Amino acid sequence: MKYKAIVFDWDGTLMDSINKIVESMQYSAKYLGLPTPSFEQAKDVIGISLLPALKQLFNIQDEKTARDLVHTYKEHFKGHTQLISPLFSGTRQLLESLKQRGYILAVATGKGRQGLEHNWHHSDTKHFFSASRTADDAQSKPSPDMLQQLLSELNLTADQVLMVGDTTYDMAMAEAINMDRIGVSFGVHSEDSLRKHTPIAVIHSLEELLLHV
Numbered sequence: 134m135k136y137k138a139i140v141f142d143w144d145g146t147l148m149d150s151i152n153k154i155v156e157s158m159q160y161s162a163k164y165l166g167l168p169t170p171s172f173e174q175a176k177d178v179i180g181i182s183l184l185p186a187l188k189q190l191f192n193i194q195d196e197k198t199a200r201d202l203v204h205t206y207k208e209h210f211k212g213h214t215q216l217i218s219p220l221f222s223g224t225r226q227l228l229e230s231l232k233q234r235g236y237i238l239a240v241a242t243g244k245g246r247q248g249l250e251h252n253w254h255h256s257d258t259k260h261f262f263s264a265s266r267t268a269d270d271a272q273s274k275p276s277p278d279m280l281q282q283l284l285s286e287l288n289l290t291a292d293q294v295l296m297v298g299d300t301t302y303d304m305a306m307a308e309a310i311n312m313d314r315i316g317v318s319f320g321v322h323s324e325d326s327l328r329k330h331t332p333i334a335v336i337h338s339l340e341e342l343l344l345h346v
Contacts, residue, residue, distance in 0.1 A: 134234065134236070134346070135346065136236065136293055136294055136295045136313070136346060137236070137289055137294065138236060138237035138238070138239060138263075138283075138287055138289055138293065138294045138295075139231060139236050139237075139238055139239070139294070139295045139296075139297060140238075140239045140240070140241050140280065140283060140294060140295070140296050140297070141238070141240055141241070141297050141298070142180065142240075142241060142242060142296075142298035142299060142300065142320075143240055143242040143244055143249060143252065144179060144180070144218075144242065144243070144244060145179060145180070145298075145299035145300065145317075145319075145320030146221075146297060146298050146299045146303075146317055146320055147220060147221060147224050147339075148218050148219070148220055148221065148224075148252060148256070149218060149219050150218035150252075151176060151179060151320065151321060153210065153217075153218050154176075154179055154210070155172055155175040155176055155179075157209050157210040158170060158175040158187070158206060159172075160205075160206075160209050161187075161202050161205040161206045162191070162202075164205050164209075165198075165201060165202060165205060167202075168191075170190055170191070174190065175190060176321055177321070177322075178190045179243075179300065179321045180243050180274055180298070180299070180300035180301075180302040180303060180321055180322075181243055181273050181274055181302055182243045182268035182273035182274070183203055183206065183207075183243065183244075183245065183268060184199060184200070184203055184268075185273050186243065186273075187199055187202045187203060187206065207245075207248075210248075211251075218252070220256050220258070221319070221339060222338075222339070223338060223339040223340050224258075224339055225258070226340075227339045227340065227342060227343070228258065228261040229261075230343060231343075231346070232261060234346075236346070237263050237287060237289075238261050238262050238263060239262055239263060239265060239266075239283050239287070240262055240265040240266070240267075241265070241266050241274075241279040241280060241283060241296070241298075241303075241306075242265070242266070242267055242268070243267075243268050243273065243274055243302075244267055244268060245267055245268050245269050246267045246268075246269040246270065248267075249265060249267050263287070264283055264286050264287055266278075266279040266282050266283055270282065274300075274302035274303065274305070274306050275301075275302045275303075275305035275306045275309070276306060276309075277306045277307070277309040277310045279306065280294075280306055280307060280310060280312060281310065291310045291311055292311070292312075292313075294312055294313075295312070295313050295314070295315060295345075295346065296312050296313070296314040296315070297314070297315045297316075297317065297342065298316065298317070299316065299317045299319070299320020299321050299322060299327075300320065300321045300322045300327075301322050301326050301327060301329070301330060303316075304316055304327055304330030304332055305330055307330075308330045308331065313333050314330065314332045314333065315332050315333060315334050315335070315336060315342065315345060316328070316332045316334075316335040316336070317335070317336055317337075317339070318335050318336065318337050319337065319338075
């Protein structure tokens, strides 16, 4: 085994939640009377922690407006049950295979802790992961803070861990500490954008990850 642990991003990497996230951002804008972002504009900030993502998306400096957006987004996202967020095809099989091979698995996500726990509960996947960091626990991506905290908790070095994610923010935070990284092409950012951060590979299905570990 080349690595001892694999850290996954969540949204857009293991869970197909992009449409629901974008719709919730657009709803929040309309509800608060702000210009509604396009699908691509909203999609582009997925991966950053929610507060800085919404500040960037709406170019907002005012803290109260930003926090109103966060509150509206979270309430709508939680209550919007018509639009589901399934795991990507092959997610469960991949996690089972990696655990059987002896890998330690972890999550580094821009979601809040409550959102991750909710997704874990409804997808019955929490038991696969030994550690996690969320927007409530660490600085937002692309800061490497999440990864550095996970390395400390797991008592591992960056060369013993692989980061897997769908955004340039995932790639940049791993690149900042010389951690190997693999991009997935079916999430938020394009393959060309991901390759700018020199991943060891960009994969087009989760099953392909098994060829690189």
